Amino acid sequence: MNVDIGNALASEADPGISRSDLDDLDERVADAHDRIARGMADDEFGYASLNLPERVDAAEIEEAVAGFDPEAVLTVGIGGSALGAVTITEALAGDSPVDHYALDNVDPAHVNRLLDDLPLAETVVHVVSRSGTTAETLANFLVVREAMDAAGVDWSEQTVVTTGEPGPLRDLAEAEGLPALDVPKGVPGRFSALSTVGLVPAAMMGVDLEGLLAGGRAGADALAGSLFECPAYAYGAVAYALDERGASVDAMMPYVEGLESFAEWFAQLWAESLGKDGGGQTPARALGATDQHSQLQLYRAGPRDKLVTVVRPAERPDCPIPETDVADLEYLGGQDLGALLDAEFEATEASLAAAERPSVRIEIDAMDAESVGRLLVDMEAACVLAGELYGVETFDQPAVEWGKKAARGLLGGGDFEEADAVAEKTELIVD
Numbered sequence: 001m002n003v004d005i006g007n008a009l010a011s012e013a014d015p016g017i018s019r020s021d022l023d024d025l026d027e028r029v030a031d032a033h034d035r036i037a038r039g040m041a042d043d044e045f046g047y048a049s050l051n052l053p054e055r056v057d058a059a060e061i062e063e064a065v066a067g068f069d070p071e072a073v074l075t076v077g078i079g080g081s082a083l084g085a086v087t088i089t090e091a092l093a094g095d096s097p098v099d100h101y102a103l104d105n106v107d108p109a110h111v112n113r114l115l116d117d118l119p120l121a122e123t124v125v126h127v128v129s130r131s132g133t134t135a136e137t138l139a140n141f142l143v144v145r146e147a148m149d150a151a152g153v154d155w156s157e158q159t160v161v162t163t164g165e166p167g168p169l170r171d172l173a174e175a176e177g178l179p180a181l182d183v184p185k186g187v188p189g190r191f192s193a194l195s196t197v198g199l200v201p202a203a204m205m206g207v208d209l210e211g212l213l214a215g216g217r218a219g220a221d222a223l224a225g226s227l228f229e230c231p232a233y234a235y236g237a238v239a240y241a242l243d244e245r246g247a248s249v250d251a252m253m254p255y256v257e258g259l260e261s262f263a264e265w266f267a268q269l270w271a272e273s274l275g276k277d278g279g280g281q282t283p284a285r286a287l288g289a290t291d292q293h294s295q296l297q298l299y300r301a302g303p304r305d306k307l308v309t310v311v312r313p314a315e316r317p318d319c320p321i322p323e324t325d326v327a328d329l330e331y332l333g334g335q336d337l338g339a340l341l342d343a344e345f346e347a348t349e350a351s352l353a354a355a356e357r358p359s360v361r362i363e364i365d366a367m368d369a370e371s372v373g374r375l376l377v378d379m380e381a382a383c384v385l386a387g388e389l390y391g392v393e394t395f396d397q398p399a400v401e402w403g404k405k406a407a408r409g410l411l412g413g414g415d416f417e418e419a420d421a422v423a424e425k426t427e428l429i430v431d
């Protein structure tokens with residue numbers, strides 16, 4: 001993976017950073033790297049995530065699912081317990097005969113439709129919750145298993161649980177004799193893609209887990225004490241420095257459909273890790289070239305509060321555009337859709353640069369397991385580095401926990417002050 005920060009530099013306009021700003025920042029990056037390396041060496045909570053590619057045993061995960069031969073895998077989980085699996089399978093398992101679905105939200109219309117459409121008898125359910133207590137996940141699982149019962153399917157034969165703490169989900173797995181895998185210790189959900197959490201569905205779909213982990217290891221091995229020598233830190237440091245100068249939004253814009261969900265995964269990583277103490281950079285999600293025809297207007301001509309991150313693979317499959325003699329379309333004939341997408345990508349970079357709007361280019365080698373594993377670990381490391389520079393607790397999410405407790409309290413699942421606050425909130429309804 002390489003990161004081109006050239007278009008984030010040398011702008012006269014705000015937000016902009018100069019090369020000397022980065023030289024100054026590099027001393028702080030060196031200190032932050034020492035902290036991160038120490039955290040990794042001691043397997044400290046959160047920092048341990050960057051050791052996953054080294055520690056996770058692909059063969060063990062493949063063995064755990066070897067007895068299944070499903071048509072579909074249904075991940076029941078939310079946030080970090082779903083987005084890693086979705087990102088990996090979307091990026092790498094497009095050609096698999098096995099389909100992947102994720103049930104994260106509890107919208108009844110969506111859940112009913114999905115359960116009607118799924119081949120329940122041929123579906124393996126992967127229930128994932130690190131805490132084992134998340135209401136959406138547990139409720140969805142109860143609904144899914146009821147639907148399987150109603151369809152005459154023995155769900156206990158086709159359900160795998162992945163959880164961390166002792167709690168309701170582990171109890172349920174034990175009571176029903178379900179295979180239960182562990183979320184590795186010290187790894188928050190949004191950093192757990194390259195563990196059982198993200199790899200179980202991928203294994204059932206034939207994704208190259210070894211390749212993913214090898215790519216991840218390459219990312220962890222490339223961490224170094226200077227942003228000029230480490231693409232992950234270059235990204236984290238530039239995003240941080242631009243935010244400090246007013247780029248409070250980071251628009252993540254992959255130019256490849258297989259990474260559309262990666263932008264969603266990145267949004268959780270960036271928002272939950274860095275949105276603390278009144279600061280943090282708001283992640284926006286976009287897809288090139290589609291959003292070039294909608295959001296780019298705002299990115300180029302709206303408030304000067306954005307960094308645009310464009311991502312692409314260096315290699316794309318062929319899809320030639322047929323020749324045509326239609327007037328004004330000759331320029332397309334004989335080209336390739338990939339070349340057109342790359343031209344759109346470069347046009348976006350140029351258009352932002354011409355308007356003195358910062359962008360960063362992330363390029364991965366290809367849409368293959370090694371490159372995707374590397375991308376995930378590099379973005380995690382970028383986030384950890386940014387967290388050190390902001391001086392926040394990167395690995396907790398107390399603001400999210402508040403809402404979780406309040407929702408449980410409202411359903412009678414606990415005696416929480418948060419629920420009282422919801423009940424007492426001020427309303428001004430206009431009907």
Ligand SMILES: O=P(O)(O)OC[C@H]1O[C@H](O)[C@H](O)[C@@H](O)[C@@H]1O
Pocket residue numbers: 078079080081128129130131132133134137189190272397400401
């Ligand atoms: O894996 P779980 O414990 O079910 O948590 C699922 C999600 O729940 C919360 O919303 C947390 O803020 C997320 O970080 C987490 O990924």
